[in-house]
Amino acid sequence: MTAEEIQALRDEAARQLDAADDITRTAQEAGRGLTPDERTAHDATIARHDALVSEIARATDAAGDAVRFDAADVRRSRSNVPNVNLNRPTVGDGVTRDLDHFLWSTSDTVRASAGTAQIPVEQVVIRAKLDNGPGKVAPRINAFRAEDREVVRAFQATVAEMAIVGMLVDRDANTSAKGFQLARSLPQYKDRWSHILRALDVDTSTAGTEWVPTGIGATLHEKVRASGRVAPLFARINLPTSPWKWPIEGTDLTAYRVAEPTSDTASKVTPSTGTTVAAQFDAEIFGARTLWSKTLDVESAIAMAAFQQARLVQSFVDAEEKAILDGDTDGTHMDTDVHALGATDARLAWDGLRKKGIAQTTPATAQTATSVANLLLLRKAMGKWGVNPASLAYIVGVSALHTLLSDTNLLTVDKLGPNATILNGMIGMIGGVPVVVSEHIREDLNASGVNDGITTTKTYNLCVNRDEFAIGQRMALDVETNDVLYAETFQRVAYAFMREDFQHIGGAAANDDVAIAYNITP
Known part of the structure; x- marks a missing residue:
């Protein structure tokens, strides 16, 4: 309770x-x-x-x-975390890794769940649930020999599956660690787990039976990254604490011309003082839940494990993307329907791009249609923040996707060439800037770019400077269950949690680093 x-x-x-x-x-x-x-x-x-x-x-x-x-x-x-020297030459003589390092080892990038885009993945800081210390950084998967990486991946997938299955079949297995421990005793996993440990060169009679995972592992963590469209546009950082302040540059120093000195009393250099500001990250808790029957047997749970993982992953991707696009932390959310849903909606976690764009009166503009020409005007309105195409991205909705595909001025992905960087959800480029489609761009807004519950026929487009925002990660994805809340319907509920924040890290809140076009008819 x-x-x-x-x-x-x-x-x-x-x-x-x-x-x-x-x-x-x-x-x-x-x-x-x-x-x-x-x-x-x-x-x-x-x-x-x-x-x-x-x-x-x-x-x-x-x-x-x-x-x-x-x-x-x-x-x-x-x-009781056993140290493992994977086939010994893998990490060098005398160097060992523990099983938690294997569990959370990630690639530098993962392939998007749909398409060929390569999405960056941050290194995971391993923290036990009740551990408030600095944690330890998990290695990259390429720290191991190529022939050993498949063993590590099999280990990660097995731990994630065992944790889910254990929680599916037993009411007392209400955390991923307890679910894994229960599954380890099931006949369906005994041989499989022993084979994995032998492949990792772990003593299966002692250390391998004592180890308790610190979470669900990198398998689900990477799947969340691979499924995102908007979130991968921005840098991710690991938050050492929450809250945490990130010092960033404010006002620049100014260089002045200095006259050639001809005496001991020559003029000094004109002074200028630069300033710094701080972006504060307060990690918000994102949670998703799914239900299943208490009568589920082991074989059914094994069959359902992949499906349940996919549902939890997609729920996090959707919540994160909605919050980045439409977040608003004011007492009254800018969208009346979101405000009516209450404080638990993900779109109240932080201030998103649409709110920032509307607040920037210079680059905010009312346009009636989506076109390449109008998107170029958005970029122009950003001034110096719209100069470097490598720092920019257009974010458009589903209706804009179909409109732009018929615009011959859009340089579609098939015409970009083999060396182009492809982003997840990207349909092409305009002036060297990628155009990314999100199904979470709202198409039920009024002429001012917000939902008022009356006029619901408009949508919006964004141009954003990606270098001016960052996502702070405090806790990687983990799963727990509860057997009480739905007892009257004979169901068990699973919760998945992660902690993160999305913040503007520009030198000033008034920077024109987001441009929005609203009043667009889908």
């Missing part, structure tokens, strides 16, 4: 006690005893209060046990 649920029980117990006090106080103020009905109501209320107190005590004990179990997993993972 969560802390919020326990607090709700305490609140209800307090209400029951107040109700009992009201009954006795009413009788006392009237100078009489309790009526039979009042006596019955009073005793029932006190009985309900006492029952709640007992339930709170049990829940508090259980919550404390859960914390103790998680802490034990952390301690166990710290002390």
